[in-house]
Amino acid sequence: ETGVTQTPRHLVMGMTNKKSLKCEQHLGHNAMYWYKQSAKKPLELMFVYNFKEQTENNSVPSRFSPECPNSSHLFLHLHTLQPEDSALYLCASSRRLAGGEETQYFGPGTRLLVL
Amino acid sequence: DAKTTQPPSMDCAEGRAANLPCNHSTISGNEYVYWYRQIHSQGPQYIIHGLKNNETNEMASLIITEDRKSSTLILPHATLRDTAVYYCTLRITDNFNKFYFGSGTKLNVKP
Numbered sequence: 636e637t638g639v640t641q642t643p644r645h646l647v648m649g650m651t652n653k654k655s656l657k658c659e660q661h662l663g664h665n666a667m668y669w670y671k672q673s674a675k676k677p678l679e680l681m682f683v684y685n686f687k688e689q690t691e692n693n694s695v696p697s698r699f700s701p702e703c704p705n706s707s708h709l710f711l712h713l714h715t716l717q718p719e720d721s722a723l724y725l726c727a728s729s730r731r732l733a734g735g736e737e738t739q740y741f742g743p744g745t746r747l748l749v750l
Numbered sequence: 751d752a753k754t755t756q757p758p759s760m761d762c763a764e765g766r767a768a769n770l771p772c773n774h775s776t777i778s779g780n781e782y783v784y785w786y787r788q789i790h791s792q793g794p795q796y797i798i799h800g801l802k803n804n805e806t807n808e809m810a811s812l813i814i815t816e817d818r819k820s821s822t823l824i825l826p827h828a829t830l831r832d833t834a835v836y837y838c839t840l841r842i843t844d845n846f847n848k849f850y851f852g853s854g855t856k857l858n859v860k861p
Contacts, residue, residue, distance in 0.1 A: 637793070637795070637796075639793075641793075677851050677852055677853050677854070678794070678837075678851040680849070723791065725793050725794070727793075737782075737841060738784070738796055738799060739796070739849060740796060741786075741793035741794045741795070741796075742793050743792055743793045744791070744792065744793050746791065
Protein backbone atom coordinates (compact mmCIF):
# COMPACT_ATOMS: atom_id res chain seq x y z
CA GLU A 636 0.00 0.00 0.00
CA THR A 637 1.45 3.33 -1.08
CA GLY A 638 -1.26 5.61 0.30
CA VAL A 639 -2.62 6.27 -3.19
CA THR A 640 -5.82 4.49 -4.16
CA GLN A 641 -7.51 4.26 -7.54
CA THR A 642 -10.99 3.14 -8.52
CA PRO A 643 -12.11 1.26 -10.43
CA ARG A 644 -9.23 -1.17 -10.89
CA HIS A 645 -10.66 -2.43 -14.16
CA LEU A 646 -13.01 -0.74 -16.60
CA VAL A 647 -14.52 -1.79 -19.92
CA MET A 648 -16.34 0.87 -21.89
CA GLY A 649 -17.76 1.47 -25.32
CA MET A 650 -16.66 4.35 -27.49
CA THR A 651 -19.87 6.28 -26.79
CA ASN A 652 -19.76 5.88 -23.01
CA LYS A 653 -18.80 8.43 -20.39
CA LYS A 654 -16.91 7.21 -17.37
CA SER A 655 -14.64 8.64 -14.68
CA LEU A 656 -11.52 7.37 -12.98
CA LYS A 657 -10.92 8.35 -9.37
CA CYS A 658 -7.71 8.76 -7.45
CA GLU A 659 -7.30 9.57 -3.76
CA GLN A 660 -4.11 10.12 -1.80
CA HIS A 661 -3.82 9.86 1.98
CA LEU A 662 -0.27 11.19 2.23
CA GLY A 663 -0.84 14.92 2.66
CA HIS A 664 0.79 15.61 -0.70
CA ASN A 665 0.19 18.76 -2.71
CA ALA A 666 0.79 17.57 -6.28
CA MET A 667 -1.04 14.88 -8.25
CA TYR A 668 -0.45 13.33 -11.65
CA TRP A 669 -2.12 11.21 -14.32
CA TYR A 670 0.03 8.89 -16.41
CA LYS A 671 -0.89 6.59 -19.28
CA GLN A 672 0.96 3.33 -19.87
CA SER A 673 0.18 1.54 -23.11
CA ALA A 674 1.38 -1.98 -23.76
CA LYS A 675 5.17 -2.20 -24.07
CA LYS A 676 5.58 1.59 -23.92
CA PRO A 677 7.09 3.87 -21.29
CA LEU A 678 4.92 5.84 -18.94
CA GLU A 679 3.49 8.97 -20.56
CA LEU A 680 2.74 11.95 -18.36
CA MET A 681 -0.75 13.32 -19.10
CA PHE A 682 -1.64 15.93 -16.50
CA VAL A 683 -0.10 17.56 -13.46
CA TYR A 684 -1.90 19.37 -10.68
CA ASN A 685 0.03 21.48 -8.22
CA PHE A 686 -1.94 22.81 -5.24
CA LYS A 687 -5.16 21.93 -7.14
CA GLU A 688 -4.16 23.96 -10.19
CA GLN A 689 -3.43 22.27 -13.47
CA THR A 690 0.14 23.11 -14.39
CA GLU A 691 0.75 20.63 -17.17
CA ASN A 692 -1.30 19.25 -20.02
CA ASN A 693 1.00 17.12 -22.07
CA SER A 694 -0.86 17.47 -25.41
CA VAL A 695 -3.62 15.18 -24.26
CA PRO A 696 -6.76 14.91 -26.47
CA SER A 697 -9.84 16.68 -25.15
CA ARG A 698 -11.70 13.39 -24.73
CA PHE A 699 -9.68 13.15 -21.49
CA SER A 700 -10.75 15.75 -18.96
CA PRO A 701 -9.07 15.98 -15.54
CA GLU A 702 -10.55 17.44 -12.40
CA CYS A 703 -8.88 18.17 -9.08
CA PRO A 704 -11.44 19.39 -6.53
CA ASN A 705 -8.95 19.36 -3.65
CA SER A 706 -5.39 18.30 -2.99
CA SER A 707 -6.43 14.77 -2.02
CA HIS A 708 -8.64 13.84 -4.95
CA LEU A 709 -8.07 13.63 -8.67
CA PHE A 710 -10.47 12.52 -11.38
CA LEU A 711 -10.06 11.68 -15.04
CA HIS A 712 -13.30 12.03 -16.99
CA LEU A 713 -13.50 9.97 -20.15
CA HIS A 714 -15.85 10.41 -23.11
CA THR A 715 -15.96 9.17 -26.69
CA LEU A 716 -12.71 7.25 -26.29
CA GLN A 717 -11.04 5.25 -29.03
CA PRO A 718 -9.78 1.66 -28.85
CA GLU A 719 -6.20 2.96 -28.89
CA ASP A 720 -6.92 4.64 -25.55
CA SER A 721 -6.95 1.21 -23.92
CA ALA A 722 -4.13 1.26 -21.39
CA LEU A 723 -3.18 1.27 -17.73
CA TYR A 724 -3.93 4.68 -16.23
CA LEU A 725 -1.81 5.53 -13.24
CA CYS A 726 -2.26 8.21 -10.64
CA ALA A 727 0.62 9.51 -8.56
CA SER A 728 1.13 12.11 -5.87
CA SER A 729 4.09 13.92 -4.37
CA ARG A 730 5.06 16.66 -1.99
CA ARG A 731 6.67 19.65 -3.64
CA LEU A 732 9.97 20.50 -2.01
CA ALA A 733 12.44 23.23 -2.84
CA GLY A 734 15.53 22.12 -4.72
CA GLY A 735 14.00 19.38 -6.81
CA GLU A 736 13.90 16.49 -4.34
CA GLU A 737 10.45 15.06 -4.86
CA THR A 738 9.35 11.44 -4.63
CA GLN A 739 6.24 10.34 -6.49
CA TYR A 740 4.07 7.59 -5.08
CA PHE A 741 1.87 5.68 -7.48
CA GLY A 742 -1.51 4.08 -7.16
CA PRO A 743 -2.23 0.57 -8.44
CA GLY A 744 -3.69 1.86 -11.70
CA THR A 745 -6.94 1.39 -13.62
CA ARG A 746 -6.82 -1.06 -16.49
CA LEU A 747 -9.04 0.44 -19.20
CA LEU A 748 -10.36 -1.42 -22.22
CA VAL A 749 -12.24 0.53 -24.89
CA LEU A 750 -14.36 -1.55 -27.22
CA ASP B 751 15.55 16.87 -21.99
CA ALA B 752 17.98 14.76 -20.05
CA LYS B 753 17.32 11.09 -20.63
CA THR B 754 18.30 7.72 -19.28
CA THR B 755 19.56 4.60 -21.01
CA GLN B 756 19.13 1.14 -19.53
CA PRO B 757 19.65 -2.39 -20.86
CA PRO B 758 16.31 -3.90 -21.84
CA SER B 759 16.73 -7.02 -19.75
CA MET B 760 18.99 -8.78 -17.25
CA ASP B 761 19.05 -12.13 -15.51
CA CYS B 762 20.07 -12.74 -11.92
CA ALA B 763 20.27 -15.89 -9.83
CA GLU B 764 18.19 -15.96 -6.68
CA GLY B 765 20.21 -14.97 -3.63
CA ARG B 766 22.85 -13.15 -5.65
CA ALA B 767 23.28 -9.42 -5.97
CA ALA B 768 21.54 -7.76 -8.89
CA ASN B 769 23.38 -4.77 -10.33
CA LEU B 770 21.28 -2.67 -12.67
CA PRO B 771 23.11 0.03 -14.64
CA CYS B 772 21.77 3.33 -15.94
CA ASN B 773 23.41 5.95 -18.11
CA HIS B 774 22.34 9.58 -17.82
CA SER B 775 25.17 11.39 -19.52
CA THR B 776 23.25 14.67 -20.01
CA ILE B 777 22.15 14.98 -16.41
CA SER B 778 22.24 18.50 -14.98
CA GLY B 779 23.94 19.37 -11.74
CA ASN B 780 20.82 19.68 -9.64
CA GLU B 781 18.83 16.76 -11.05
CA TYR B 782 18.08 13.81 -8.81
CA VAL B 783 18.27 10.20 -9.96
CA TYR B 784 15.28 8.11 -8.92
CA TRP B 785 14.70 4.38 -9.21
CA TYR B 786 11.30 2.75 -9.37
CA ARG B 787 10.19 -0.75 -10.18
CA GLN B 788 6.99 -2.07 -11.66
CA ILE B 789 5.74 -5.56 -11.15
CA HIS B 790 3.45 -6.70 -13.92
CA SER B 791 0.27 -4.58 -14.19
CA GLN B 792 0.85 -2.77 -10.89
CA GLY B 793 1.77 0.83 -10.21
CA PRO B 794 5.48 1.72 -10.07
CA GLN B 795 7.01 1.35 -6.62
CA TYR B 796 9.56 3.84 -5.33
CA ILE B 797 12.91 2.26 -4.43
CA ILE B 798 15.57 4.89 -3.80
CA HIS B 799 16.93 8.22 -5.02
CA GLY B 800 20.10 10.27 -4.83
CA LEU B 801 21.86 13.39 -6.03
CA LYS B 802 25.61 12.96 -5.65
CA ASN B 803 26.34 10.59 -2.81
CA ASN B 804 25.75 6.88 -2.65
CA GLU B 805 22.56 5.94 -0.86
CA THR B 806 21.29 2.85 0.92
CA ASN B 807 17.94 1.90 2.36
CA GLU B 808 16.17 -1.30 3.34
CA MET B 809 15.44 -2.17 -0.27
CA ALA B 810 18.57 -1.33 -2.22
CA SER B 811 21.76 0.66 -2.64
CA LEU B 812 22.37 3.37 -5.22
CA ILE B 813 25.84 4.07 -6.52
CA ILE B 814 26.28 7.30 -8.50
CA THR B 815 29.54 7.92 -10.34
CA GLU B 816 31.54 10.98 -9.44
CA ASP B 817 30.74 12.67 -12.75
CA ARG B 818 27.07 11.71 -12.22
CA LYS B 819 26.77 10.41 -15.76
CA SER B 820 25.77 6.95 -14.66
CA SER B 821 24.42 5.06 -11.68
CA THR B 822 23.89 1.50 -10.51
CA LEU B 823 21.05 0.10 -8.46
CA ILE B 824 22.09 -2.83 -6.31
CA LEU B 825 19.68 -5.35 -4.88
CA PRO B 826 22.00 -7.18 -2.46
CA HIS B 827 20.16 -10.52 -2.30
CA ALA B 828 17.67 -10.86 -5.14
CA THR B 829 14.56 -12.94 -4.60
CA LEU B 830 11.99 -14.21 -7.07
CA ARG B 831 9.69 -11.40 -5.95
CA ASP B 832 12.22 -8.87 -7.25
CA THR B 833 11.39 -9.88 -10.81
CA ALA B 834 10.07 -6.63 -12.30
CA VAL B 835 10.83 -3.78 -14.68
CA TYR B 836 13.23 -1.32 -13.07
CA TYR B 837 13.11 2.31 -14.14
CA CYS B 838 15.93 4.79 -13.70
CA THR B 839 14.34 8.22 -13.85
CA LEU B 840 15.41 11.82 -13.62
CA ARG B 841 13.67 14.60 -11.80
CA ILE B 842 13.66 17.34 -14.42
CA THR B 843 14.25 20.50 -12.42
CA ASP B 844 14.06 22.97 -15.28
CA ASN B 845 10.47 21.91 -15.50
CA PHE B 846 9.54 20.85 -12.05
CA ASN B 847 6.46 19.06 -13.22
CA LYS B 848 8.25 16.34 -15.08
CA PHE B 849 9.80 13.03 -14.34
CA TYR B 850 11.31 11.23 -17.31
CA PHE B 851 10.57 7.51 -17.43
CA GLY B 852 12.47 5.51 -20.02
CA SER B 853 11.88 1.93 -21.12
CA GLY B 854 13.45 0.33 -18.05
CA THR B 855 15.25 -2.96 -17.47
CA LYS B 856 13.31 -6.19 -17.08
CA LEU B 857 15.08 -8.07 -14.30
CA ASN B 858 14.47 -11.80 -14.32
CA VAL B 859 15.42 -13.47 -11.05
CA LYS B 860 15.84 -17.19 -11.57
CA PRO B 861 15.90 -20.02 -9.01
